[in-house]
Amino acid sequence: MNPKLTSICDICLQRGRKAEDFPNQTVEIFAKALLYSFVGKDGKDNNLNFLVATKQKRKEYESFIQDYDGNELAEQQLKRADFNTAVIASEDGTINFLPSQNLDFSENLKNMGLDVNFQLNEVDxxxxxxxxxxxxxxxxxxxxxxxxxxxxxxxxxxxxxxxxxxxxxxxxxxxxxxxxxxxxxxxxxxQIPNINKKLVKYENTLSTLKEEFEQKRRELAAKAHLKGVVNDPELNAIRKQNKKLQDAIDSLQSDYGALRKLRENYFTTEWKLNQENKRNDII
Structure with a gap:
């Protein structure tokens, strides 16, 4: 079965518009590059008449649609066709509400008359x-x-x-x-037990060093208060010790952060590869 790309989106298709009546050079080029069929009108699309008149309004709808596409809870509870119906009603003015980027996705859904339960993970x-x-x-x-x-x-x-x-x-x-x-x-x-053990050691060591640093900082403040001076040999010696301790903390913190980032990238990459392996096409 040869995959097809259409010149218009699924919302316009649901409206009953025919893809054959509209040009879309971007999608057409994309389809040719993928060896897919393109369903649309040949020709340039420079003089398009948008259904939603202003660019700002189009951005609001686009953001709202992207929120739906990226939310698994919404997709599980709300059929795409029903979501599209609400968008169409909003565009046509049947629903007197325009999705706003200044509102939470849940608020936009509610104002559009759509019901999604985002509290499924409540644990008392x-x-x-x-x-x-x-x-x-x-x-x-x-x-x-x-x-x-x-x-x-x-x-x-x-x-x-x-x-x-x-x-x-x-x-x-x-x-x-x-x-x-x-x-x-x-x-x-x-697969990475040694990495996890290192993370625990980093956390424990940093915690100990930071506690020691705070203790010396309080000691310095107390002695400075008792002496009533700022520049003093004993106080300067404590400051030098604290500076060395802070340098050690900063260096260790940097290494710790690098390892955490490496571990996160490992999970992210493997998860993406797992998902990609399950896909049958590249769309």
Whole structure:
């Protein structure tokens, strides 16, 4: 089956417009490059009459549509055809509301008469504390200190808030994992045990050094207050010690940040490759 690209979007197609009546040089060139069929009118598209008159309004609709395309919870609960119907009604004035980039996606949906439940991942305070106590405030992925209660199977996929589906993670692992399936994230994480151990050592060492630095800083402030002077041999010696300690912290922090970034790139790349491997075409 030969894939086709149309000169107009799915919203205009849903309106009943015919792709054959409209030129679109960009899509036509793209289709030729991919050896796809192009459904549209031949010719230049310099003098287009936009359905939405102003550029600013078109930007508002474009941003709203992109929000829908990038939100799995919305896509699962709201059919594309129903979403398009609401956009069409807004464009035609049947719905007296224009999506705004200044409003949250949920507010725009509500004002468009669309219902999406964004609270599927609600876990009450007691259950969160139970999870934290169960895992002793340690991230179950990397081993660092953690307070983020994470869904093993992403709530956008499972809608499962049961205690067995909850695990503790640090905010960094929670963010990196995002909607990645638990089995895949765990498999990738199991490939880098030494990296995770290094992260724990970095965190512990930095915590110790920062605590020591703060203690010396307070000691310096107290002695300066008691002496009533700023320039003093004893105080200057403490300042030099603090400067060396701060340099060590900065150097270690830089190495720690580089390793964290490397680890994040590893997960991001593997996740993208996993998704790409499942696609049947390049569109």
């Amino acid at each position: 305070f007691i259950d969160r504390e139970r999870v934290r106590a169960k895992y002793h405030y340690r991230c179950q992925y990397c081993g660092r200190r953690g307070h983020s209660v994470d869904h093993k199977d992403p709530v956008s996929l499972s809608h499962n808030n049961d205690f067995d589906n909850l695990i503790l993670s640090c905010s960094e692992c929670n963010r990196i994992k995002s909607n990645m399936p638990f089995k895949l994230f765990k498999h990738l994480n199991d």
